Amino acid sequence: MLEKMFYPESVAVIGASADPRKLGHTVLKNIVDGGFKGRIYPINPKGGEILDLKAYQSVLDVPDEVDLAVIIVPAKFVPGVMEDLGKKGVKAAIIITGGFREASNEELEEQVLEIAGKYGIRVVGPNCQGINNTHHQLCASWPLITLKGRIAIASQSGTVAAALADWSQDDGIGFSTFVSLGNKSDVDEVDIIEFFSEDDNTAAIALYIEGVRDGRRFMDAARKCRKPIVVLKPGVTERGAKAVESHTKSMAGRDAVFEAACRQSGIVRAENLEELYDFAKAFAYLRPFKGERVLIVTSSGGSGILAIDVLESNGLKVFEADEELKAKLRELVPAHAILDNPIDLTGDATAEMYLNVVKAAFDYADAFLLIVGDPIEGAADTVIEVVRMADEAGKTVVVAFLGGAEVEKEEVAKMHSNNIPVFPTPERAAKVLAALKRWGH
Amino acid sequence: MLEKMFYPESVAVIGASADPRKLGHTVLKNIVDGGFKGRIYPINPKGGEILDLKAYQSVLDVPDEVDLAVIIVPAKFVPGVMEDLGKKGVKAAIIITGGFREASNEELEEQVLEIAGKYGIRVVGPNCQGINNTHHQLCASWPLITLKGRIAIASQSGTVAAALADWSQDDGIGFSTFVSLGNKSDVDEVDIIEFFSEDDNTAAIALYIEGVRDGRRFMDAARKCRKPIVVLKPGVTERGAKAVESHTKSMAGRDAVFEAACRQSGIVRAENLEELYDFAKAFAYLRPFKGERVLIVTSSGGSGILAIDVLESNGLKVFEADEELKAKLRELVPAHAILDNPIDLTGDATAEMYLNVVKAAFDYADAFLLIVGDPIEGAADTVIEVVRMADEAGKTVVVAFLGGAEVEKEEVAKMHSNNIPVFPTPERAAKVLAALKRWGH
Numbered sequence: 001m002l003e004k005m006f007y008p009e010s011v012a013v014i015g016a017s018a019d020p021r022k023l024g025h026t027v028l029k030n031i032v033d034g035g036f037k038g039r040i041y042p043i044n045p046k047g048g049e050i051l052d053l054k055a056y057q058s059v060l061d062v063p064d065e066v067d068l069a070v071i072i073v074p075a076k077f078v079p080g081v082m083e084d085l086g087k088k089g090v091k092a093a094i095i096i097t098g099g100f101r102e103a104s105n106e107e108l109e110e111q112v113l114e115i116a117g118k119y120g121i122r123v124v125g126p127n128c129q130g131i132n133n134t135h136h137q138l139c140a141s142w143p144l145i146t147l148k149g150r151i152a153i154a155s156q157s158g159t160v161a162a163a164l165a166d167w168s169q170d171d172g173i174g175f176s177t178f179v180s181l182g183n184k185s186d187v188d189e190v191d192i193i194e195f196f197s198e199d200d201n202t203a204a205i206a207l208y209i210e211g212v213r214d215g216r217r218f219m220d221a222a223r224k225c226r227k228p229i230v231v232l233k234p235g236v237t238e239r240g241a242k243a244v245e246s247h248t249k250s251m252a253g254r255d256a257v258f259e260a261a262c263r264q265s266g267i268v269r270a271e272n273l274e275e276l277y278d279f280a281k282a283f284a285y286l287r288p289f290k291g292e293r294v295l296i297v298t299s300s301g302g303s304g305i306l307a308i309d310v311l312e313s314n315g316l317k318v319f320e321a322d323e324e325l326k327a328k329l330r331e332l333v334p335a336h337a338i339l340d341n342p343i344d345l346t347g348d349a350t351a352e353m354y355l356n357v358v359k360a361a362f363d364y365a366d367a368f369l370l371i372v373g374d375p376i377e378g379a380a381d382t383v384i385e386v387v388r389m390a391d392e393a394g395k396t397v398v399v400a401f402l403g404g405a406e407v408e409k410e411e412v413a414k415m416h417s418n419n420i421p422v423f424p425t426p427e428r429a430a431k432v433l434a435a436l437k438r439w440g441h
Numbered sequence: 442m443l444e445k446m447f448y449p450e451s452v453a454v455i456g457a458s459a460d461p462r463k464l465g466h467t468v469l470k471n472i473v474d475g476g477f478k479g480r481i482y483p484i485n486p487k488g489g490e491i492l493d494l495k496a497y498q499s500v501l502d503v504p505d506e507v508d509l510a511v512i513i514v515p516a517k518f519v520p521g522v523m524e525d526l527g528k529k530g531v532k533a534a535i536i537i538t539g540g541f542r543e544a545s546n547e548e549l550e551e552q553v554l555e556i557a558g559k560y561g562i563r564v565v566g567p568n569c570q571g572i573n574n575t576h577h578q579l580c581a582s583w584p585l586i587t588l589k590g591r592i593a594i595a596s597q598s599g600t601v602a603a604a605l606a607d608w609s610q611d612d613g614i615g616f617s618t619f620v621s622l623g624n625k626s627d628v629d630e631v632d633i634i635e636f637f638s639e640d641d642n643t644a645a646i647a648l649y650i651e652g653v654r655d656g657r658r659f660m661d662a663a664r665k666c667r668k669p670i671v672v673l674k675p676g677v678t679e680r681g682a683k684a685v686e687s688h689t690k691s692m693a694g695r696d697a698v699f700e701a702a703c704r705q706s707g708i709v710r711a712e713n714l715e716e717l718y719d720f721a722k723a724f725a726y727l728r729p730f731k732g733e734r735v736l737i738v739t740s741s742g743g744s745g746i747l748a749i750d751v752l753e754s755n756g757l758k759v760f761e762a763d764e765e766l767k768a769k770l771r772e773l774v775p776a777h778a779i780l781d782n783p784i785d786l787t788g789d790a791t792a793e794m795y796l797n798v799v800k801a802a803f804d805y806a807d808a809f810l811l812i813v814g815d816p817i818e819g820a821a822d823t824v825i826e827v828v829r830m831a832d833e834a835g836k837t838v839v840v841a842f843l844g845g846a847e848v849e850k851e852e853v854a855k856m857h858s859n860n861i862p863v864f865p866t867p868e869r870a871a872k873v874l875a876a877l878k879r880w881g882h
Contacts, residue, residue, distance in 0.1 A: 159844070243783065302596070302651070402600060425715055
């Protein structure tokens, strides 16, 4: 039960500091500034007040139940803190402090785990960047991000998770929960999958893991999971696998074995960091793609062709428009539009034209790849309408919006704020559609 | 001789319009607002004044030599305009107007070409988005971008070129010249390669082409070219090749043949739009990579491993640090840093630490991949110093800066303004290093 880890009613920050340069200050401040609605107890041997909150010298002095403890004291003090937590009846701890197994202090980590086991305390970390549950307004981490979204991000690398968090913030779609797993001494990928499978605020799970502790349990959990899972796991090359060992003492294992495990348990694997983000964003807001036939509508012929190569290489069918369809479309578009598939509206495309074309071709395709290659005003409104139609009919819509000019930025922001994911290149959008197909199978 | 196309002293805009909704207005306005230093002549049958410039009813009325004509009149009027240009002695024309071969009006395009041939007029287009030479302050195109840079972008897709232009503007590195080739009726990839090979403002050429008109000439031009060339050419799949035919009536040809041609003539091929941009950006500002040994310095162990997989898959060597090197580094980094390769400084990394580590390890590596995974202040200054050292020693430095928070944006902007390209993920940076290696061979 990780309920108290992710949805605590009271939090103690062990190692809270009044010094703004210290991490023990940053984390406490982020919990406060993030708007945490529960009770917050700074713990510091000096007592006093920190950020206008009464600080206690020990967690044992807190005149209240403590659901979650966030630990930011030097490694050697962690076992003592854990004993205190046990006596206090705390059942969830995030150990941000580093200097354990990753620094060859296996013994210290074992000692901490033993105490945790004795008292039934679940542990995230050590050596991690904390957790941030935006829906519970609990940012026991950094940077402070409060935007609520649907993707749960869990990672053995704090930086990788932070990159995804930053991108989701830039896109304005946010995330549900950010979990930095660190040394993964206790809470691991299986716990994450099991917990977020049942978390109502989460629609998709993005995992960066360097190794799997128990392949059988991992596959079982993934198979039972009610949310789609995207995994990025490096160590594909021999040299990479060796680096994994140095980094988190994980065993990367044979990549082919992991690949097979993913296929068998419905996990979609990402090839790189941007795919991990793209796929998670797609899975959180779109449906699995069950069909075959893809129609591309674009204002940029070149972009359409770039998408075709990716789609066809991934086993999707960019069908050729038949004469009947072409005849239907002919009167909706400029004379110089190219009425094949892609339907190339050319640079004269308008938002209305996109809408009319999709409506006319609606029954011909199972999925639509809309590529907006020019600064087309009103594109967001068209996309919102197309997505509504597609939702009703069980079809899939993936949107690429190319270019970084102002109109693009506004339209993209509008789509994201309407929970429609947008991808920055035709190829990335096409890969997303292929991933939605893999998820659908 | 395309000198008058890209560096004209006077420009006539045929089809200039006072109506801000018309392209003939936008293009004229962009030439004016872009700060063109030469003479500008709007041509409009109504005469009068447009944007405070005297408009002439015909180019024949202009009391001056005209170096370049930008044509934005309906397709059927283009032959007549070309005749006028011939009589006027104009030697360069950009035909923005569409409605020629791409709309199955092959005859009209042939007619235009014949007139051009008769008078010796070189033609960019038709059916294109114009050209923008930032160094000559000539934006005969849209959007208006004035930032001077070193990459020449030439493309059969206006939108693809515009995406690269937008990105280069967002990055603050700019481009030298943007050329939308459109139907490529006259000026083609060979002309582009030959011209920009000699253009002092261009350091690298980025090409998006859907077909090559003359393979032998293309390879010859590429071999002789004094600047590195990156090419994105779709139509890799059968279905994609078919779409190429519909789009620009180009013959995609067998991809394996094109691939071999690239290898033999020193062209580096990009797999997608982001690679086209990344590689061009790298080639414009970095040197070819001649060595073997890559050292990764990172604040993020996970990011380092993601980079290793890409480097090793591409034939580069992420050597293992020997005891001598580890001993040298030990005193420069925190106790918990991981002194292998990658050298993982962990989240406690400082800009100074990066610099000290690179200095200490300088003789061990031929290339450095610096991955900054956290908001590290002063990172740009360190990178600037490392690049200076590397330049003197003939070594290569590639930088990835991960995450989108404010500190990252500031540091990245500082690096770009110092002509140091920065890439947004460890994998993209690693692919860039592999591309620099291919270029080096």
